[in-house]
Amino acid sequence: MTDAVAIDLQRYLLPGDRIVIGQACGEPTTLIEALIEQGHEVGGLSAFISTSFSGLFTPETAKSFRLSSMGAMGSLRVMSKAHELDVVPCHVGQIAPMIASGDFACDVALIQVSPADADGNHSLGLIADYVQSAVAKARVVIAEVNDQVPFSYGETIPASAIDYAVHVSRPPVEVRPGPITDTDMAMAQHAAAFIGDGAVIQMGIGAVPEVMLRLLRDRKDLGVHSGMVGDGLVDLIEAGAVTNARKRIDPGVSIAGALIGTRRLYDFAHQNPELRMCNTAYTHEAAVMAQLDDLVTINSALEVDLTGQVNAEQSGAAYLGGTGGQLDFVRGGARSPGGHAIIALPATAKKGTISRITATLSGPVTTPRSDVDVIVTEFGAAALRGQSLAERTKRLIAIAHPDFQEDLSREAHVIQQRGY
Numbered sequence: 001m002t003d004a005v006a007i008d009l010q011r012y013l014l015p016g017d018r019i020v021i022g023q024a025c026g027e028p029t030t031l032i033e034a035l036i037e038q039g040h041e042v043g044g045l046s047a048f049i050s051t052s053f054s055g056l057f058t059p060e061t062a063k064s065f066r067l068s069s070m071g072a073m074g075s076l077r078v079m080s081k082a083h084e085l086d087v088v089p090c091h092v093g094q095i096a097p098m099i100a101s102g103d104f105a106c107d108v109a110l111i112q113v114s115p116a117d118a119d120g121n122h123s124l125g126l127i128a129d130y131v132q133s134a135v136a137k138a139r140v141v142i143a144e145v146n147d148q149v150p151f152s153y154g155e156t157i158p159a160s161a162i163d164y165a166v167h168v169s170r171p172p173v174e175v176r177p178g179p180i181t182d183t184d185m186a187m188a189q190h191a192a193a194f195i196g197d198g199a200v201i202q203m204g205i206g207a208v209p210e211v212m213l214r215l216l217r218d219r220k221d222l223g224v225h226s227g228m229v230g231d232g233l234v235d236l237i238e239a240g241a242v243t244n245a246r247k248r249i250d251p252g253v254s255i256a257g258a259l260i261g262t263r264r265l266y267d268f269a270h271q272n273p274e275l276r277m278c279n280t281a282y283t284h285e286a287a288v289m290a291q292l293d294d295l296v297t298i299n300s301a302l303e304v305d306l307t308g309q310v311n312a313e314q315s316g317a318a319y320l321g322g323t324g325g326q327l328d329f330v331r332g333g334a335r336s337p338g339g340h341a342i343i344a345l346p347a348t349a350k351k352g353t354i355s356r357i358t359a360t361l362s363g364p365v366t367t368p369r370s371d372v373d374v375i376v377t378e379f380g381a382a383a384l385r386g387q388s389l390a391e392r393t394k395r396l397i398a399i400a401h402p403d404f405q406e407d408l409s410r411e412a413h414v415i416q417q418r419g420y
Contacts, residue, residue: 007034007166009042012140016044018105019065020134023050024074024228024258025173026127028112028144030166032056035110039064048088048104050095050129051322052076053260054173059084070095071313071322080319089364092227092257092325093284096133109138112172113157114149121156125149126172126259126266128277129227135161144168150270152259154277174262177210177231186378187344188212193381194340194374195219195296198246202226202329203298205260208344212298216241223247224254225292227283227325231261233275234268249291250276257283284325289332297333299326301345302363303356306393306412308372308384310343314363327367334373334385341373342381347401357400359411375399390416 007030013019019035022028027049033056039045045065049057053074057067059082070090072080079085090098098104111131113122122145124131132155135141143162147169159165188211195201195216200223203209213232216222217239224233224242233254236242244252254275259265269275282288289295301312302321313321326343333341345356357377375382375396382395393412397405 007031009034009038009142012142012164013042013045013108015042017042017107019045019047019108019110020099020106020130020138021047021049022111022127022131023129024053024127025175025260026112026125026131026258027052027054027056027173028110029054029056029173030168030170031110031142031144036061036064049076050092053175069322071324072319073322073324085319087319087322089323091284091323091328092129093280093328096130096280099130099133099137102137106134106137107139109134109141110144111135111141111157112144112146112149114151115145115147116159117151120159122159122162123149123151123153124155124157124277125152127257128155129257129280129283131155132157132279140164142166146170146172148172150266152269152275152277153271153273155279171263172266175205175230175260176262178207180207180211183346183378184208184211187346187376188215190376190378190381191298191342191344192216194342195222196294197221199223199294199296200225200247200292201296201298202333204228204300205230206300208300209298221245223292224256225250225283225289225295226256227280227329228258228260229254229256229265231265234265237274244274248293249288255283280325284328286328286332286335289336292332293337293339295333295336295339296342297329297340298342298344299329301343301356301366303358303361304343304345304375304396305358305361306396306408306415307389308369308375308392308396309361309365310367310372311361311363312366315349316362323366327371330367330371330373334371341371342376343367343372343374344376347377347379347399348404352401352403355400355404355408357396357404357408359408359415
């Protein structure tokens with residue numbers, strides 16, 4: 001294992017450099033530790049990471065470099081609460097094109113890769129999304145070559161593209177499922193009703209997707225096309241539910257941009273031709289998803305107003321989420337022949353004292369009401385596609401917590417009198 005302090009980043013970094021870091025379970029943790037340790041000695045550094053689960057970024061990090069992200073997701077919430085995170089509003093699918101165009105500066109790329117194969121190519125292993133664009137644009141590419149990272153098929157980096165390789169052997173970042181509540185189970189049951197045999201699924205991580213995957217084990221010939229997948233994918237494949245047999249494109253192969261899970265998922269991914277890692281130009285592209293019949297996408301939110309507008313980013317003054325790939329997948333699912341786009345959220349927050357179905361949003365609109373298809377809470381599913389504003393209001397109140405339905409009805413009446 002390489003000592004982070006022994007890595008001399010000052011040989012490669014210049015004052016004021018803009019750094020792009022591999023995200024999620026693809027975080028190059030040894031390089032991040034070195035950057036935190038040495039960044040202040042270089043000066044004026046800034047870094048971007050889309051999502052982090054390593055827990056390495058803390059408010060103290062600001063002494064070494066300024067951190068930015070597309071949202072306060074994963075362990076970045078602590079940075080947001082301390083006002084030490086610069087949020088760049090953008091979709092996941094926009095990051096790679098913005099790096100390529102220069103709208104998003106990238107002087108240095110810090111990435112994690114697997115050991116090279118016989119041809120000298122390193123697999124991106126656990127994260128594909130915007131890494132290739134960062135490598136292509138950066139003045140300097142520093143790679144953490146980790147022999148515990150799987151060689152997943154799809155995106156690769158030739159050894160010649162790496163300016164400095166740091167060889168390590170350490171467990172990659174893992175994300176384990178959290179506890180599952182009765183609310184999670186109820187939401188998952190309502191959402192699973194929209195997924196039939198042969199459907200192609202996209203979902204994130206968390207308790208609701210975890211439960212949903214359990215509920216889908218009796219389905220036949222499911223397909224996967226997702227920005228990320230977790231350990232539940234392994235369960236569905238082993239149960240025979242996921243075969244990808246009916247997909248018009250990529251038959252027999254699960255498509256993902258990120259592996260976010262545990263060693264079980266990583267071992268499954270190693271040299272497995274049934275899984276292909278792709279960048280966001282493929283996973284999040286509308287033209288690609290348009291070729292998938294029965295695509296069902298499942299995403300989360302902080303709140304939904306009575307017309308169907310979705311806020312997945314901010315609650316009051318607190319930035320708690322991000323745009324992510326939600327809108328890309330909402331549009332993909334809603335426009336897929338036979339498909340659906342589901343937004344799932346608990347009916348209440350703060351121990352039942354606040355309704356998440358609300359008359360007006362407390363934060364920004366992440367997904368416009370014109371794109372919303374199905375909203376799910378533990379109390380049911382509201383199908384909004386093609387419905388009038390008045391009908392949407394009625395259906396959303398019906399899936400709100402009963403304690404808030406009367407107040408929401410009164411507020412809806414006032415809003416209707418104003419003409420929405």
